[in-house]
Amino acid sequence: MPTIPSEGSTPSALKPHHYRQVAESFGSDAERYDRARPRYPQGLVDRIAAGGPEVLDVGSGTGIAARQFQGAGCRVLGVEPDPRMAELARQFGVEVEVATFEEWDPAGREFDAVVAGQAWHWIDPVAGAVMAARVLRPGGRLAAFWHVFQLPPELAQAQAAVYRRVMPESPFNVDALPKRALDVYQAMFTKAADGMRAAGGFSAPEQWRFDWDQSYGRDAWLDQLPTHGNLTQLPPDKLAQVLEGVGSAIDAMGGGFTMEYATVAVTATRTGPASG
Template sequence: MPTLANGRTADPDEPHRHRDVAESFGTDAERYDRARPRYPDALVRRIVDASPGARVLDVGCGTGIVARQFQDAGCTVLGVEPDARMAELARRRGTDVDVATFEEWEAKGRTFDVVVAGTAWHWVDLAAGAVKAAQVLRPGGLLVPFWNVADLPADLAEAVADAAERVMPDAPFDFRAAVTRSLVEAYQGFLAKAADGMRSVDGAFGEPEQWRYDWEFTYSRDAWLDFVPTQGAFTRLPPDALAEILKAVGTAIDMRGGSVTVPFATLAVAVRRS
């Protein structure tokens, strides 16, 4: 049975400890499912082609966005999702879901060819999650968490920062620094931590690889304003504060002519079960 390497201690600042944020996305599950971007078909195909079979476990499956993409690629998918509201929508749209955090989820003897997590692995303890993945993966199976990461255009980032500083003056972090820097670059540190979590499971995995897919999407004003409230920084805002954020962002997009092209990078850490 895979075990954590000796001497590892948990970082109290790891995102998975912020359960209030992690389980806030179901506040408007329909919007989340509608507005959140899908993942590159090339990534899905690469995972499917590299896996020993078609049985997929989707960790933090949310409303089933990732699950449906793998189902469309011919896979059988089980989701694990801690928010019952998100899980219910995923079920209505054709995905079987167990409601639990991944760390507490019971596999009940089930095994899988692939474990994936779409913009969700940061809500899992990186070492404990790797242990659980190793326990349920068949030999040669893949663990591949991945994230869609957007770098906001400078004018849009400044508009968000200005409004956030007005409505969130007590935010426990520097919001301007967070939205105006390159998030793609910032995520590199987290991907390294995710890889370290995989390495911490004695003898379970090979050496992790990082994959990257660059793409962009042009949003209308309304489409981008639909997306903004699905981000973790805003899911718990009261309606009047969120309205001020959206008004500022909408004005910035109007000044651009009513649309914005957003560059994305889909970043993945892939590792094979020994």
């Protein structure tokens, strides 16, 4: 498993954790989020769960990852800043405490794994890693993971054009994104790894990658789109314009498409005291 190189001359990535209002906007439609967002590869869940049963799920949302870890035999505690998301997770049987991870009080509790699915970019990478080192047992694992999806080129171009037209002021400027989604995410992976190094107390960070694909019909993709961070705060009239434009593009492709996913984890194990 390759380790992640330190960030050298790589251009600076966006710092989503500065956009806390976006991070806490997903609960505006928590039921849709839980219904539409994809789950995580079982191989990833099993690999992390093999390290021990006590799991802390950071930015646990509606409990999508937490329930998968429960299914693998783990005891899971979630930490989630949005009470609306936390309440839905509780309805699904996940124990959740409402707090930002940086300010959460672990009250002396320790865990075998600290995980974050689609959430670590909303957390300060150094402060988050320091907190993770504080609560992990020796040999415990910090694993932040993301779904990287690659739309078919025809749909990617059409969707980007709709975004530029409807929301040119978005801080997540799609004009700046290269064609390969992994190129965008690699800067974020590197930032997460650098946070672990800066915190201290961790082994050299690694990347784990799991490739898979999923078929979407028009309605399924339009159900998921409003849960994306660049759309959660969009006014209803503009969101309707986005969905209409993207829906028309999918109709022109025959009503559906296959999405290529790579689920990538940035992960390291606890080796000693954190520096913070």
